[in-house]
Every structure is written in structure tokens, then in C-alpha cells.
Amino acid sequence: MHVPDGFIDVPTSAAAGVIAAGAVAVSLRGARREQGGDSRPGAAESGGERTAPLAGLVAAFIFAAQMLNFPVAAGTSGHLLGGALAAILVGPFTGVLCVSVVLLMQGILFADGGLTALGVNITCMAIVTVAVAYALFRGLVKVLPRGRHAVTAASFVAALVSVPASALTFTLIYAIGGTTDVPIGKVATAMVGVHVLIGVGEAVITALTVGAVIGVRPDLVYGARGLHQPLKLRVNGELVDAPAAGPAPAAARVSRRAVWAGGLVTSLVLAGVVSFYASASPDGLEKVAADQGMDRKAEEHAAAGSPLADYGVKEVDDARLSGGLAGVIGVGVTVVAGSAVFWAVRRRRSDDTSPAAVENV
Structure with a gap:
């Protein structure tokens, strides 16, 4: 659902850009807290070690998954938006940053989503999807029985609802x-109708991914933190909380690296190989825009001359190889850019909480 240049007028695009910039700024501050883990002694560093590298990987996975358009109706396809997935895996503030990094890479390198519409795209695909999905997710896990299945079920519902919410925002x-005079009622009906179907695909991908990570390392899932009852010990006839577990053993650290490596390999395979078999039909927004005449004012992308425009490598004639190389490059650039952002956020948090910084306060 990448909005191209020319769909929205300049004042509205500028206003959306201000909203998006403000949300990203707030998310940068919020991500520092999310990457700090919990409040137990020694947990802050551990939480940051878990979240920072995983956040960059989540951004890369979302990029790869967005290349896999799946059919939802005759002549229409959809793809993952990723807001719900990112929020549940790494936290809502970090999730906004993850999707924003993906949208920025897509707009600059691949001419996907207008540069003047970047604020609109971040608002619709990052801010709204994350806010709606995570609020619904937290509400559901509070009323559902505690456990992994509850997290997976809540992920499914949250992702499903987030997609039509994004369509309504657009x-x-x-x-x-x-920029065109079209019946808004018809646009709303068409957008919500097709994006409910796309939301089903989003929900399946989100639930499967969250479930897979929980099955391997539940401590890596931000949305699953605190869902397990503390262990109780009976002391002198009274039940008391058992002491918190010590630092994770070396084997757990190796396992975390294995999860990261497995996720990166999966992203590369999806973008470099599986994407060739994605549906070529227009996505939900493109289809509605064509049917309703909203695309009459669409403008050529400012990065249309990019060597990677339209997810292909120029000068490479073989379509399969061209698309695969573009996907692999995109995953690599996104994981590097995303990881750099989140390591910088974590470093800033470490500087802010250093003894010298605290002494100067």
C-alpha cells in the first residue's frame, strides 16, 4: 500500500511529514526504553543485547516479506505491512522505526512509494498499524489465558485489524x-473491503512468525514479556517469589546468534528466490486507484532512474537473476541500516545511564 507521488497534495503531504517526523522522534526515545529490557538488576544490558540486533533483522524480514505479493481477489494482490509483526517482536516504538527504515530504503533505492509521500506512507503503514495492532494485542493478552498460544492468537487478530485501519487512514x-475528485464513500468501501482480505494474509504471516520465534526463544518476543507467572517457593509456610534467574548461559547466547542467522537466511531466500513467484497483480491501493480514477495525477518517482528501481538490477537482462539480486541487496542494506539505527539508540541509552551522566544530572 505504498502511496506514490501525486496522489496527495503538497500541504497535506507536508502535514503528514511533520506527523511522521514527530512520531519517529518520539519512537527514538521510546526505543531506548524498550531496548533497555526490564527493571531487574542486570536486565537492562541483557534486554538491549537481545533487542538491538533483532530489530535490524525484523526490518530486513519485513522488507523481504513485502516483496511477496499474494493474490487476494481477481486481479488484486496484497503484501505484508509489518507493523503488527514489528511491534509484537521488538516493541511498539522500535516497531515504528523498523517499518520507517523499510519505507525509507524502498523509496530511495527501489522507487517504491513516493518521496513526497513518505510522510503519508509512514503515517499509514508504520504509525497506525503499530498503534492499532499493539493496543489490541495488549488488550487481548490481558484477557486470554497466559501462554504461547494466547500470544499467537492475539498476534493474528491484531495484525488482521491493523491493515483495514491503515486503509481507513489513507x-x-x-x-x-x-488530487482527484472521486467519491470518498466508494473509495472507503473499496479500500476497506480489499484490505480486510489482505489483512487475513497479514495475520497468517504475523502469527506464524511470532509463533516460530516463541517456539525457539520466547524471551526474544517483546510482546511475550511478563506473561508467565513468577515461580513461587514456600518459605516458613508462606509463598514467596523465587529469585530472578541469573545471566543467560553461553549456550543461550549462541542460540540467539543462531536465531539471528536463521532469520537473515530466511529473509535472503524470500527476497532472492521466492519473490520471483510473487503475484504480479496490482496491490490493493493500486487496484482501487485504477478503478476509482485516483491515479490520474500520479507522478513519476524521483528515484525512477535508480539502478534498483522496480526491484530489479539494471543491466541484468535475466528477470529472475535481476529481481533476486535486487532483493538480496535490499535485505543487506536494510539489515545494516536498521541495525545501525538501533545500535545507535542503544549506545545513546548507555551514555545517558552511565555513571558520569547520572552524576552530571
């Missing part, structure tokens, strides 16, 4: 600053 923005 419709509202288009009602304010759309």
Missing part, C-alpha cells in the same frame, strides 16, 4: 488532500 488523508 482514505481520510485522501479525503483531506486527494
